[in-house]
Amino acid sequence: MGVTExxxxxxxxxxxxxxxxxxxxxxxFMGPYxxxxxxxxxxxVIKVEPLKGEPYRRPTVRKGxxxxxxxxxNAGKRSVSLDLKNPEGRELFLRLAATADVVIQNFAPGTxxxxxxxDAVLDANPRLxxxxxxxxxxxxxxxSLRAMDLTVQAMSGVMATTGFPDGIPVxxxxxxxxxxxxxxxxxxxxxxxxxxSVTGKGQHVEVALYDAILPSLASNIGGYLDxxxxxxxxxxxxxxxxxxxxxNSYKTQDGWAAIxxxxxxxxxxxxxxxERPELIEDPAFxxxxxxxxxxDRVDAVVEAWTSTRTTDDVIMVLxxxxxxxxxxxxxxxxxxDPQVAERGMLxxxxxxxxxxxxxxxxxxxxxxxxxxxxxxxxxxxxxxxVLAERLLLERSELEALDxxxxxxxxxxxxxxxHGRSSLAxxxxxxx
Amino acid sequence: MGVTExxxxxxxxxxxxxxxxxxxxxxxFMGPYxxxxxxxxxxxVIKVEPLKGEPYRRPTVRKGxxxxxxxxxNAGKRSVSLDLKNPEGRELFLRLAATADVVIQNFAPGTxxxxxxxDAVLDANPRLxxxxxxxxxxxxxxxSLRAMDLTVQAMSGVMATTGFPDGIPVxxxxxxxxxxxxxxxxxxxxxxxxxxSVTGKGQHVEVALYDAILPSLASNIGGYLDxxxxxxxxxxxxxxxxxxxxxNSYKTQDGWAAIxxxxxxxxxxxxxxxERPELIEDPAFxxxxxxxxxxDRVDAVVEAWTSTRTTDDVIMVLxxxxxxxxxxxxxxxxxxDPQVAERGMLxxxxxxxxxxxxxxxxxxxxxxxxxxxxxxxxxxxxxxxVLAERLLLERSELEALDxxxxxxxxxxxxxxxHGRSSLAxxxxxxx
Numbered sequence: 001m002g003v004t005e006x007x008x009x010x011x012x013x014x015x016x017x018x019x020x021x022x023x024x025x026x027x028x029f030m031g032p033y034x035x036x037x038x039x040x041x042x043x044x045v046i047k048v049e050p051l052k053g054e055p056y057r058r059p060t061v062r063k064g065x066x067x068x069x070x071x072x073x074n075a076g077k078r079s080v081s082l083d084l085k086n087p088e089g090r091e092l093f094l095r096l097a098a099t100a101d102v103v104i105q106n107f108a109p110g111t112x113x114x115x116x117x118x119d120a121v122l123d124a125n126p127r128l129x130x131x132x133x134x135x136x137x138x139x140x141x142x143x144s145l146r147a148m149d150l151t152v153q154a155m156s157g158v159m160a161t162t163g164f165p166d167g168i169p170v171x172x173x174x175x176x177x178x179x180x181x182x183x184x185x186x187x188x189x190x191x192x193x194x195x196x197s198v199t200g201k202g203q204h205v206e207v208a209l210y211d212a213i214l215p216s217l218a219s220n221i222g223g224y225l226d227x228x229x230x231x232x233x234x235x236x237x238x239x240x241x242x243x244x245x246x247x248n249s250y251k252t253q254d255g256w257a258a259i260x261x262x263x264x265x266x267x268x269x270x271x272x273x274x275e276r277p278e279l280i281e282d283p284a285f286x287x288x289x290x291x292x293x294x295x296d297r298v299d300a301v302v303e304a305w306t307s308t309r310t311t312d313d314v315i316m317v318l319x320x321x322x323x324x325x326x327x328x329x330x331x332x333x334x335x336x337d338p339q340v341a342e343r344g345m346l347x348x349x350x351x352x353x354x355x356x357x358x359x360x361x362x363x364x365x366x367x368x369x370x371x372x373x374x375x376x377x378x379x380x381x382x383x384x385x386v387l388a389e390r391l392l393l394e395r396s397e398l399e400a401l402d403x404x405x406x407x408x409x410x411x412x413x414x415x416x417x418h419g420r421s422s423l424a425x426x427x428x429x430x431x
Numbered sequence: 432m433g434v435t436e437x438x439x440x441x442x443x444x445x446x447x448x449x450x451x452x453x454x455x456x457x458x459x460f461m462g463p464y465x466x467x468x469x470x471x472x473x474x475x476v477i478k479v480e481p482l483k484g485e486p487y488r489r490p491t492v493r494k495g496x497x498x499x500x501x502x503x504x505n506a507g508k509r510s511v512s513l514d515l516k517n518p519e520g521r522e523l524f525l526r527l528a529a530t531a532d533v534v535i536q537n538f539a540p541g542t543x544x545x546x547x548x549x550d551a552v553l554d555a556n557p558r559l560x561x562x563x564x565x566x567x568x569x570x571x572x573x574x575s576l577r578a579m580d581l582t583v584q585a586m587s588g589v590m591a592t593t594g595f596p597d598g599i600p601v602x603x604x605x606x607x608x609x610x611x612x613x614x615x616x617x618x619x620x621x622x623x624x625x626x627x628s629v630t631g632k633g634q635h636v637e638v639a640l641y642d643a644i645l646p647s648l649a650s651n652i653g654g655y656l657d658x659x660x661x662x663x664x665x666x667x668x669x670x671x672x673x674x675x676x677x678x679n680s681y682k683t684q685d686g687w688a689a690i691x692x693x694x695x696x697x698x699x700x701x702x703x704x705x706e707r708p709e710l711i712e713d714p715a716f717x718x719x720x721x722x723x724x725x726x727d728r729v730d731a732v733v734e735a736w737t738s739t740r741t742t743d744d745v746i747m748v749l750x751x752x753x754x755x756x757x758x759x760x761x762x763x764x765x766x767x768d769p770q771v772a773e774r775g776m777l778x779x780x781x782x783x784x785x786x787x788x789x790x791x792x793x794x795x796x797x798x799x800x801x802x803x804x805x806x807x808x809x810x811x812x813x814x815x816x817v818l819a820e821r822l823l824l825e826r827s828e829l830e831a832l833d834x835x836x837x838x839x840x841x842x843x844x845x846x847x848x849h850g851r852s853s854l855a856x857x858x859x860x861x862x
Contacts, residue, residue, distance in 0.1 A: 161604025173592025
């Protein structure tokens with residue numbers, strides 16, 4: 001069994017979480033991403049949505065079509081539509097929770113307690129793991145603050161450290177805070193499942209976005225402390241602590257190449273690749289400390305070389321020389337990247353009037369096969385199926401619940417995500 | 432049991448991973464962060480380092496002191512120093528692996544197979560979980576490429592989507608790729624532990640940095656697809672899909688405030704807070720779609736208000752109005768932030784001639800107490816202790832291994848991390 005064979009897609013067997021049921025009350029990214037990762041590990045994930053659908057089931061502002069990102073985060077789950085504000089809806093949720101292993105929620109502070117309650121759900125099922133995602137956690141002075149990816153980027157130093165010394169603080173393009181939160185929340189759920197395998201008991205786990213992003217600032221915080229605050233907070237595309245050089249994006253004839261040399265031997269290889277062998281022994285560049293002190297000159301030397309070549313040429317030459325480098329790819333190039341396709345991280349699907357994209361999982365387990373291709377659930381598509389299967393409700397009961405507005409069964413519901421063609425009906429961007 | 436009481440620091444009981452042993456071969460961030468999270472869950476984490484120490488045990492370029500970030504990533508672990516290139520050292524490692532539950536490695540492609548081998552380590556212990564972190568994974572066309580946080584940011588679209596439409600691609604200040612990788616690798620290890628609790632068997636799990644960062648681009652990829660590529664890749668501090676407005680950082684008298692309004696009701700609250708109630712019914716601003724179409728005007732209106740006030744004043748008024756907002760904090764403000772302190776995410780320690788900082792864990796489990804305050808292990812500090820405890824080696828054997836250069840016991844070793852005072856001896860920045 002070699003490394004290259006272990007993760008082949010034809011691996012047989014059960015998933016790591018086969019038999020585990022997850023109720024996903026998540027919204028937007030943090031909760032839904034956690035539930036997505038659990039689904040890809042083999043869990044049965046039931047997305048429990050309000051009658052109007054999760055807020056991210058909304059049409060795009062410009063074209064009014066369904067948002068692709070909803071599908072990216074939710075394909076492979078089942079959708080149950082339930083009004084938690086209705087006492088009967090809440091009761092149904094608690095009965096579902098009694099049959100489940102995990103409940104995930106990332107409502108605004110106070111909302112879950114108002115709708116359901118931590119005690120109520122854990123009393124309903126002592127083996128249950130309740131996973132709460134929030135902006136700042138349930139303790140500390142910020143615990144009541146509303147938070148989104150942007151505001152936590154502002155609060156946590158992500159923005160302060162992103163951008164150029166002479167420019168303004170910059171948010172990251174990707175939603176790194178939300179997804180860092182979701183990945184950590186997944187780890188917390190799984191740790192509680194490990195603990196349950198010993199104790200037989202569930203528990204409440206929580207992850208705060210603010211806590212989850214802080215460790216990623218280790219080199220910024222470390223650099224600040226090591227230099228007594230005497231280096232800029234933002235260093236552009238240079239190393240955060242200005243400790244490594246070369247380390248930057250360098251202009252090429254047709255774009256940019258990211259290049260760094262951690263060790264002197266890499267620098268020597270780079271000098272040879274640039275056909276500047278005389279620089280290897282130059283005291284201004286010979287050691288890491290010398291290059292850090294001559295950072296402007298190093299960058300000028302490297303860019304003088306890259307700017308006469310195409311990005312592909314630079315990458316080919318430097319990869320062959322064993323130097324860490326990469327093209328700065330456009331979003332279009334990433335979406336069509338052969339590595340992304342090979343790893344199944346992004347897949348296009350279409351059938352009849354719908355088309356959608358799905359995400360793969362970064363979690364690769366040699367003995368836990370990835371689930372098969374998955375669809376994006378329509379709102380309430382599985383309400384009847386799940387309530388019949390788990391609570392043994394009969395057709396007449398299901399119809400009565402629907403008629404009273406306690407549940408939504410997809411076929412009845414006019415709002416929300418119904419596939420591309422029907423979304424023009426909906427204007428919920430600001431509901 | 433209410434939400435605010437669950438996570439008190441005096442929670443009693445065993446950790447979720449009490450009794451689990453982890454061998455951490457990790458370097459820099461991805462592997463060491465994974466091991467750190469497992470340590471904070473109660474695992475016994477043994478950091479296995481070469482005789483010269485992990486590459487991040489190196490002095491800072493400017494001052495020559497130990498790097499704070501090494502302590503941030505490794506406090507609470509034990510350090511065993513072992514030469515894996517020596518056949519006896521490799522044999523000792525395999526014997527240790529036979530007593531362990533998890534091995535973590537994030538060497539460059541091919542290195543682990545050359546030093547140890549996937550088969551060898553899993554043969555030595557069929558219950559072992561081997562966790563491999565890498566840049567691009569063990570499959571696909573990029574599988575052999577060297578990767579660092581910077582180069583994966585370039586390759587994955589993180590840089591393409593960060594920055595301003597009229598500016599160049601920007602790397603994020605924090606090492607979001609490395610830590611996203613580490614958080615996912617932790618989830619993969621825990622999923623395999625869950626699976627082992629059913630099957631009794633270990634397995635090989637892997638996480639690629641490139642896979643781990645891709646989901647965080649969901650809204651950029653979705654926005655690109657939804658708009659047929661007709662919006663800029665980089666939108667500065669505005670919403671990535673230009674779907675939400677206001678959504679930006681706005682200049683104040685003394686800094687910046689991040690503000691966003693997802694719904695019309697938030698916009699209405701903002702108009703009242705700005706004492707501009709007439710804007711609520713203005714057709715140019717009334718709906719989300721209208722505001723997205725008038726994004727420049729919306730931003731001008733909001734900044735006209737924020738720029739006459741201090742950041743604190745803006746945040747106080749808008750928080751009271753229930754609007755998601757945050758100050759753009761400097762790194763110094765983050766390090767001294769009361770919420771960071773209250774959550775224990777960053778702690779300062781000093782004793783005798785050493786001082787160090789430690790990270791808390793974003794994973795909060797109500798029934799799994801956080802470990803006590805922890806120290807940064809000196810290189811090889813626990814070599815003798817661990818080998819005596821796990822392999823029952825005797826003093827004479829330990830001395831012979833040290834004498835032959837198979838192991839390092841800390842007191843003998845002259846290189847690497849020995850606390851601040853001794854580091855001036857070392858010049859390993861480019862070893």
